[in-house]
Amino acid sequence: MSIATTQTPGQHGATAHSDGGWGAVEVPVQTRSERFTSTDPAEFPDVTGLEIDWKLTPVATVRDLIDGSLDGGAYSLQEQPEGSGTVEWIAMDDARIGSAGIPEDKAAANAWSSTERALAVEISGEEPIAIGLDRSGFGDAARAAHTVITAREGSTGHVVLRSSGRATLAENVEIVVEQGASLTVISLQEWDDDSLHLASHFAQVGRDAKLTHIVISLGGAVVRVNPSAHLSGEGSNGELYGLYFADAGQHLEQRVYLHHEAAHTVGRVNYKGALQGEGARTVWVGDVLIGPDATGTDSYEQNRNLVLTGGTRADSIPNLEIETGDILGAGHASATGRFDDEQLFYLQSRGITEPEARRLVVIGFLNEIVQKVGDPALEEYLTGRIIAELGGAA
Template sequence: MTEHSHGGWATAPVQTRSERFASTAHDEFPEVTGREAIWKFSPVDRLRGLIDGELDGSPYAVLYPEAAGTTVEWVDRSHELVGTAGTPEDRAAANAWTSFEKALHIRLDGEAETLTVTRTGLGDAPRAAHTLITAAAGATGLIVLDSQGDARLTENLEIVLEADANITVVSVQEWDDTALHLASQFARIGHGATLTHIIVSLGGSVVRVNPSAHLAEEGAEAELYGVYFADAGQHLEQQVYVHHDAPHTRSRVTYKGALNGEGAHTVWIGDVLIGRDATGTDTYEQNRNLVLSDGTRADSIPNLEIETGDIEGAGHASATGRFDDEQLFYLQARGIPEDEARRLVVLGFLSEIVQKIGEPVLEARLHEALEAELQAAR
């Protein structure tokens, strides 16, 4: 304890990202005021019912086709794998964990076929949910979690990759305009395993999806992508956390968004922690935002914490701005009208992320959704 020059005392050390308080019990978290670092950008008053209210945690209707190498079932909250990937770090996630009755378990074995799990029509009653995705050793596959319709939902998603698994998980938030959605998504990536994780947020009134990836064993890799389009009055938020906890791990984080209309607000916070044992780490994170009109706000905060000097590389970048005039000039010089040139620039900017999905039908649908957003922006 040493006295500062202003006469105060240092009562606590600066908190490293891995030491953030975590619990599955809602009541162990202090009440949310909106001044906390993890809540200060969020419209807390609009979310009180999900943070502190009573939640319906019963199973809900899901639609999915039969897909070789996959199984889908509801399991009890006491299932041995529940809690393997992570623990809630905020009061809303803990409320969901306290309230859910059964978890939706999606299992991948071998070379699994693409599986799309759709939920729609959850209604306007506050609800809790818990989803568990597990990939067996050496498993490969693509899982799409497709959310549509109306909802008042707070939930946790756990993703567990065993050794040498290589899977893609896509979380699509294409809710109705009035939906409220809070999600914490935790991934634990095993020895030599690779996770590609993609967030797509287009619909909803307030959508806050916070993914975290724990590179827990040697050779683990994570590629985290996100694409979002916020229009008037819409709040879209992502708080990303990558924890390099083992030697020779690699991560890439790329999130891109567009904003249009009065009151459109996006938030991206990227935390990367390279732990003491994570020698040979290679990591880079970036966030890019394209502003299409006045009256919008994009908060973008990259953070990098390094506890060992023996790394391959680490960096981060953030940029928010309007159209690239050179790109527009290039297209207009070739006879393309200004409105069409702007449309092409925005689609090209956002499509880079959509093309990472690798599922043509979904990619086409999302391209159409982005086209519709741009039409409405004119």
């Protein structure tokens, strides 16, 4: 059974509106929350690569994940739980499925409808719980996956979803943070160089609850992770962070949506990336929507990109919609640039070699996001990975 909401899709998966007397002319939906959603891929129009959500993505490369046949069976999983959290496989008709959101694009709907069983992670109790989920061995076949992470009322949790090896994967990740809970979810992509990965993350954050969501993309040929967080409870807090490092020929993409639905919510979006090598490409699109009931909102989003060599391209598009005038503040920013020659000169004047100076600048630039991880061992590992990406010795 499929689930669908909003309107029937029109041009490029969007619907027309009548403002301005457009009549029969179809124009894309202007408000981010009004996009068509469904779990049935047949209800979405064919993806041509001209759609606003796909025009920056190498559609031909990921075509099989958008509308091809996907293997939705269980995959190899290594669990590293600490505390009383539970990890189990559940049926797709379980009540938890669809509790955080449903797909806005055809690839996510294809993954949803193809998945046979979902992985359910649950955090409960008063003691902090840490769960590590290591995934590898997806193989050569195009696959689908679904994960549901639930932090019960008043709980505190830290979940790391770590992906490595070879994969051609489309997946959905649902996150529910109940009243008064605090949850950190880290999605770490360390795929092999030829891997393809399309992921949609959906989150609902309840009253006085907090979600820290971190996307870290380091490996893979094409990796596109789209987080969608809804601050649906009064006083809720959403912090969405991202770190990515694109090498030659690599495409790393993030489309972030933060919806302030309830009053007195706080949102922070901060993504940082580095690019080096011919054909390295990153895409970041940030959408923040402050709804009509979200009075007292405090929100800010930003994206920063550091270009290390020629032949790279970074697309950065921040968007902000505000539907109420009664807010504490909101803003958005974007910047893409190369090394600061003055920084390099200063370090070299102190006897530091140019390669080491470059490493220090990049590590300092990305360390702001690394420090949000909240796990010293993982933070140290990520710093070493960044150094390795730069061609230095960890």
